[in-house]
Amino acid sequence: MFTRAMLLLCLLSGGIVQLSMTVHATEQPLSMVSTSEVTPELTPVVDTIVEQPVIVTTSSDAINATDTEHGFTEAAFDAHDLSPWGMYKAADVVVKSVIIGLLIASLVSWAICIFKSVQLNVAKRHAKKLLAHLIQSTSFAKASHDLTQQKSEALILLTATQHELCLSAAGPATDEALKERLIARLERVQTSLSANMNRGTGVLATIGSVAPFVGLFGTVWGIMNSFIGIAKTQTTNLAVVAPGIAEALLATALGLVAAIPAVVMYNHFSRSIGSYKAILTDILTATMILISRDLDRKNPQAKPLANLLNDDKKPVNIISKES
Incomplete structure (x- = not known):
């Protein structure tokens, strides 16, 4: 009886060990698969986080481009002598x-x-x-x-x-x-x-x-x-x-x-x-x-001025008399 019990206990321990080994063997691929699946999902997040400085850099580039354009305009005016x-x-x-x-x-x-x-x-x-x-x-x-x-x-x-x-x-x-x-x-x-x-x-x-x-x-x-x-x-x-x-x-x-x-x-x-x-x-x-x-x-018909001024003719009265 005791011998049978020890034999059963040995069989049960061997089964438990084999089962644990089987479970451990099956968990390793699952962890690898999950890791491979999670990694692509995290990649866009990392990319998104990395792209934010790029957007800020683009705005500063636009400001710099505007300043550069104003600089080119002033340089172009300076190049023309407007005298x-x-x-x-x-x-x-x-x-x-x-x-x-x-x-x-x-x-x-x-x-x-x-x-x-x-x-x-x-x-x-x-x-x-x-x-x-x-x-x-x-x-x-x-x-x-x-x-x-x-x-x-x-x-x-x-x-x-x-x-x-x-x-x-x-x-x-x-x-x-x-x-x-x-x-x-x-x-x-x-x-x-x-x-x-x-x-x-x-x-x-x-x-x-x-x-x-x-x-x-x-x-x-x-x-x-x-x-x-x-x-x-x-x-x-x-x-x-x-x-x-x-x-x-x-x-x-x-x-x-x-x-x-x-x-x-x-x-x-x-x-x-x-x-x-x-x-x-x-x-x-x-x-x-x-x-x-x-x-x-x-x-010969001319007369002295005194004779012309002192004519014998009487002046004509041009004022009409009232009747």
Whole structure:
């Protein structure tokens, strides 16, 4: 009995050992499988945790890229010389031609201004002296005798008068016919002197009216080139657009610089030449007064001034009497 019990106990212990070995053998693959299954599941978590710094790094890169772009823009502006000379050098050939033409037109305007100012001042001063001389003279012969002391262009009026008197002296002449011939000749001489003084003012009028449109043409051409540059670079960055537009607007500015002074000069000279024409008209009138006075002295039908003023005829009473 005891022997049977010991044998059963040995069998049970052997079975338990074998069972434990079997269970241990079966748990090892399960642990390996579970480990292999868990590891892929944990991998995305690790990747996600690792990707968070990458997102932060991307934001900082965007900020750095923006700063870099601003730096490139400032560097591009620094690369363009936006002074007038720098814009001229960087401009297109057509814009350069417009700028050069407007500068030449401006120089021509100022040259005409200086020349016409000196010419008008000298001519007006001499014409006033000649007019004062004619007013103080008592006859045309006396006025002609002292012409060597005068240096005026208006002397051609007196020269034309002397020439007509010489031609009329070759044959018979009447007072009225002589006066008509003298007036016709002197008016033509006055017109010639006025036209000579107006010479050059037409250029000022042309520059004043055309220069703004020439500058506008240069501006349109420059802006067109700027848009072409935008299309080629496919960007609207100010570094690409602003220099071309600035160069284009320079042409408009120079057009106004050339036109505004030209218009002011033209108006000034128009008034001054009008004043000079008035002095020439006074000289013509003074000359005809001297000629008329000389003709009356030699006219047999002329009467003394005292007899003309003291006429025997009674004055007519123009006041109607009340009935």
